[in-house]
Amino acid sequence: MKLTVLKQYLNESIGHVSKAISSRTTIPILNGIKIDVDSSGMILTASDTDISIQSFIPAEDNEIQVIDLKQSGSVVLPSKFFVEIIRKLPAQQVEIEVKDHFQTTIRSGSSEIQLVGLDPEEYPIMPGIEENKRIQIPSDLLKTMIKQTSFAVSTNEATPVLTGILWTITDGKLKFTACDRHRLASRETNIDTEEGMTLNNVTISGKTLNELAKILPDQNTLIDVVFAENQVLFQINSILFYTRILEGTYPDTSKLIPQFYQTEIVVNTNELIDAIDRAYLLSREDKSNIVKLMMLEDQSIEISSTSSELGKVTEELMTSSMKGELLRISFNSKYMLDALKVMDSEQIHIGFTGAMQPIIIRPNENSSLLQLILPYRTTG
Amino acid sequence: MKLTVLKQYLNESIGHVSKAISSRTTIPILNGIKIDVDSSGMILTASDTDISIQSFIPAEDNEIQVIDLKQSGSVVLPSKFFVEIIRKLPAQQVEIEVKDHFQTTIRSGSSEIQLVGLDPEEYPIMPGIEENKRIQIPSDLLKTMIKQTSFAVSTNEATPVLTGILWTITDGKLKFTACDRHRLASRETNIDTEEGMTLNNVTISGKTLNELAKILPDQNTLIDVVFAENQVLFQINSILFYTRILEGTYPDTSKLIPQFYQTEIVVNTNELIDAIDRAYLLSREDKSNIVKLMMLEDQSIEISSTSSELGKVTEELMTSSMKGELLRISFNSKYMLDALKVMDSEQIHIGFTGAMQPIIIRPNENSSLLQLILPYRTTG
Numbered sequence: 001m002k003l004t005v006l007k008q009y010l011n012e013s014i015g016h017v018s019k020a021i022s023s024r025t026t027i028p029i030l031n032g033i034k035i036d037v038d039s040s041g042m043i044l045t046a047s048d049t050d051i052s053i054q055s056f057i058p059a060e061d062n063e064i065q066v067i068d069l070k071q072s073g074s075v076v077l078p079s080k081f082f083v084e085i086i087r088k089l090p091a092q093q094v095e096i097e098v099k100d101h102f103q104t105t106i107r108s109g110s111s112e113i114q115l116v117g118l119d120p121e122e123y124p125i126m127p128g129i130e131e132n133k134r135i136q137i138p139s140d141l142l143k144t145m146i147k148q149t150s151f152a153v154s155t156n157e158a159t160p161v162l163t164g165i166l167w168t169i170t171d172g173k174l175k176f177t178a179c180d181r182h183r184l185a186s187r188e189t190n191i192d193t194e195e196g197m198t199l200n201n202v203t204i205s206g207k208t209l210n211e212l213a214k215i216l217p218d219q220n221t222l223i224d225v226v227f228a229e230n231q232v233l234f235q236i237n238s239i240l241f242y243t244r245i246l247e248g249t250y251p252d253t254s255k256l257i258p259q260f261y262q263t264e265i266v267v268n269t270n271e272l273i274d275a276i277d278r279a280y281l282l283s284r285e286d287k288s289n290i291v292k293l294m295m296l297e298d299q300s301i302e303i304s305s306t307s308s309e310l311g312k313v314t315e316e317l318m319t320s321s322m323k324g325e326l327l328r329i330s331f332n333s334k335y336m337l338d339a340l341k342v343m344d345s346e347q348i349h350i351g352f353t354g355a356m357q358p359i360i361i362r363p364n365e366n367s368s369l370l371q372l373i374l375p376y377r378t379t380g
Numbered sequence: 381m382k383l384t385v386l387k388q389y390l391n392e393s394i395g396h397v398s399k400a401i402s403s404r405t406t407i408p409i410l411n412g413i414k415i416d417v418d419s420s421g422m423i424l425t426a427s428d429t430d431i432s433i434q435s436f437i438p439a440e441d442n443e444i445q446v447i448d449l450k451q452s453g454s455v456v457l458p459s460k461f462f463v464e465i466i467r468k469l470p471a472q473q474v475e476i477e478v479k480d481h482f483q484t485t486i487r488s489g490s491s492e493i494q495l496v497g498l499d500p501e502e503y504p505i506m507p508g509i510e511e512n513k514r515i516q517i518p519s520d521l522l523k524t525m526i527k528q529t530s531f532a533v534s535t536n537e538a539t540p541v542l543t544g545i546l547w548t549i550t551d552g553k554l555k556f557t558a559c560d561r562h563r564l565a566s567r568e569t570n571i572d573t574e575e576g577m578t579l580n581n582v583t584i585s586g587k588t589l590n591e592l593a594k595i596l597p598d599q600n601t602l603i604d605v606v607f608a609e610n611q612v613l614f615q616i617n618s619i620l621f622y623t624r625i626l627e628g629t630y631p632d633t634s635k636l637i638p639q640f641y642q643t644e645i646v647v648n649t650n651e652l653i654d655a656i657d658r659a660y661l662l663s664r665e666d667k668s669n670i671v672k673l674m675m676l677e678d679q680s681i682e683i684s685s686t687s688s689e690l691g692k693v694t695e696e697l698m699t700s701s702m703k704g705e706l707l708r709i710s711f712n713s714k715y716m717l718d719a720l721k722v723m724d725s726e727q728i729h730i731g732f733t734g735a736m737q738p739i740i741i742r743p744n745e746n747s748s749l750l751q752l753i754l755p756y757r758t759t760g
Contacts, residue, residue, distance in 0.1 A: 081662065085658060090654060110655075110696045112693075113691065113694075114691040114692040114693075114694075115690060116690060274468070275490075275491070278468050281461060281468070311493065311494040313491070313492075313494075317490065
C-alpha cells in the first residue's frame with residue numbers, strides 16, 4: 001500500500017471513526033483504525049463491537065485530487081497515536097507507505113513516522129446488513145429527537161433494554177420512547193414510509209445515539225436508516241454508522257400516561273426553568289433534589305426547596321392559565337429541568353392527576369413531544 | 381445589616397474572592413464568604429489560610445449608585461451556594477437583610493432565599509501587614525513573569541520552599557526563579573525601587589501565584605506589592621490579595637548556569653516546538669518522554685523519539701546558526717515544551733556544554749529570560 005492523501009480529508013475522516021474507539025476494549029486489534037485503499041478511495045474503519053463506523057475518502061472530490069494512489073492495500077494502525085500525530089503533521093500532503101510485516105511509514109514535510117502496523121485480516125468483518133426496512137429522516141430532526149429523549153434512558157445496566165431508546169413506526173409515524181423508573185420522554189414525527197410499514201421492539205442504546213448525534217451534520221441532510229435482524233445502519237453522506245439492537249422486550253409504557261387531568265397549567269418555559277434552577281441549587285446541597293410546587297388561588301405557583309443546613313429558596317411565578325383543583329406536589333428538580341430544557345416552546349402545558357400521579361409536560365401547542373415525571377411522596 | 385446592591389458588582393467581587401476558597405479546608409467558617417457593609421461600601425473576604433482575598437464594592441462608582449445602605453453590619457454566608465445563587469438571581473437589584481442569629485434573607489425579583497448565616501466574629505482576622513518594602517509592577521508584566529516560571533516549581537511537598545517562586549531584588553532588578561530537580565526557569569525585569577532596596581529569600585507558592593494571575597487584569601494597571609515579615613500583599617485596584625511567604629531557605633541556583641558553551645544553536649521557536657511536540661506524542665506513549673536531539677554537519681538538527689511498541693518519529697529542522705562541537709543529547713520533551721512555549725520570541729538560542737550538562741534556552745535577542753533543563757543519560 002502506498003499513497004498520498006490531503007491531510008484535511010484524512011483528519012476529518014479520522015474524527016468521525018474515532019468516536020467508535022473505546023479505551024476499554026478487550027480485543028487488542030480494536031485499538032486500531034483499519035485503512036483500506038483502492039482506486040476509488042480510502043475507507044477508514046473503527047469499532048468497539050457495539051458501534052462500528054466507516055468513513056470513505058473519495059479519490060477525487062469536486063475536481064480536487066484528494067488521493068494520489070501508488071499501490072492499493074490495507075493496514076491497521078494504532079488509533080490513539082495515529083489520530084494525534086496526523087492532526088499535527090506539518091504539511092498539507094500526507095504520504096502513507098506500508099511495507100513487509102505491515103511496517104508503515106508516514107511522511108509529511110520534514111516529519112517521518114514509522115509505525116508498527118497490524119494485519120488487517122485479523123480485523124473483525126463489518127456486520128452484514130440484510131436490508132429489511134429503510135427510512136429516511138432529516139439529520140437535524142433526528143438530532144433533536146435524540147436530544148429530547150436520550151437523557152431519560154436508564155443508567156442501570158441490570159435492565160439493558162431500558163438503557164436504550166425504543167423506535168416504533170406505525171401509520172407513518174416514527175416514535176422515540178425512553179424511560180427509567182422515574183420518568184419517561186417520548187417524541188413523535190411523521191415520516192414517509194412504504195405503505196403499511198411497521199417497526200416494533202427496535203431499541204438502540206441511548207449512549208450510542210448520543211455518539212451518532214455528534215456525527216450528524218447540522219444541515220438538513222437526509223439520513224438513511226436501515227433496520228436489519230439485529231443491527232441498524234445509519235448512512236450519513238460518506239459515513240456508515242452500524243450499531244446493534246438491544247436484546248429484550250421493551251415494556252409497554254402506554255398505560256403510564258393519564259387519559260385526563262385533574263389540574264392543568266400553562267406557564268412560560270424559561271421563567272419556570274430559571275425558578276426551578278434556583279430551587280434545584282439548594283435542593284442539590286441536600287442531595288435530595290426535592291422541589292415543591294404549590295398552586296395558589298391567584299393563578300400563580302410557588303416553587304420552593306429547603307435544606308436543613310443552608311436555608312430555603314422560594315420562587316413565585318404567574319401562570320398563563322390554571323384550571324382545576326389547587327395541588328401541592330413534590331418532584332425531582334433535576335429530572336424536571338432535564339425535561340423542560342428540551343421543550344423548544346415558549347409556553348408549556350403541565351397536566352396533573354393528583355399529588356401521587358405522573359406529571360405530564362408538553363409544549364403548549366404541539367403534542368408530538370411528551371415528558372412524564374413521577375412525583376415524590378413527601379410529608380406536608 | 382440591610383442593603384440593596386447591584387447584582388453585577390456583587391457577582392464580580394464574588395468571582396474574585398471565591399478563588400481563595402478551598403474545598404479541603406478543615407476550618408468550617410472558611411467555607412463561607414464574609415461580608416462587611418458600612419456607608420463607604422461592602423467588603424467581601426474569603427480565605428483558605430494560605431491565601432486571603434478581599435474585594436471592595438464602593439457605595440458609588442462613577443456616579444452609579446451601587447449600594448443602597450439601610451443598616452451597616454456583617455455576616456458570613458456559605459460560599460458555594462451563595463456564589464451560585466447570586467449569579468442566577470432574576471433581577472439586577474439584590475437585597476440582603478440579616479436579622480437575629482445571622483438569619484439572612486436575599487431578595488431579587490420574585491425570588492426569596494433564606495440562608496443560615498454565621499457569626500462574623502468567628503472569622504479569622506486578616507494578617508496584619510507591617511509595611512516593610514513596597515514595589516509597583518505592571519499587571520501584564522507580573523502575569524507574564526508568573527507564566528514564564530511557575531510551571532518549573534517542584535510539586536514535591538517534601539521540600540516546600542521548592543514549590544514556590546523565589547523573588548529577589550538587587551540593583552533595581554526583580555528576578556523570579558523556579559526550579560525542581562530537573563529544570564530551572566528564571567525571569568528578570570527592571571523596576572523602580574527605593575535607592576538600595578534589596579529582597580532576599582522571599583518565596584511564594586507557585587500555585588498561589590497562578591491563582592493571583594487569574595485575578596490580574598490584562599490592562600497595564602500598576603499592582604502594588606507589599607512585603608512584610610512573613611506575608612506578601614498584592615493590591616489590585618479594589619482587591620487585596622494576601623499570601624504567606626514559604627518557610628525555608630531557597631537553594632543557591634547560580635552555580636547551575638554554565639559560564640560558557642561548547643555548542644550554540646539558534647532556531648525558529650515555533651518550528652522547534654512543532655517538531656518536539658510530534659516526538660513528544662510518541663515518547664509519551666512509552667511514559668518516558670525521552671526525545672533525542674542530534675546535530676548534523678549541514679547545520680540542521682534531527683529530533684527523534686522511539687517507542688518499542690509503536691515505532692519511531694524523526695524530525696529534521698534547519699537551524700538559523702550552529703557553532704561549536706556537534707552533539708547528541710537526550711532530554712524530557714515535556715519539560716522542553718514547557719520551556720519553549722513561554723519563550724515569546726521568534727528565534728531562540730540554545731546553549732550546550734556537553735551531553736551530560738544543563739541545556740540553556742533563551743530568547744535570541746533578550747537575556748532577561750532563561751530556561752535550564754538537565755539532559756537524560758541515555759545509551760547510544
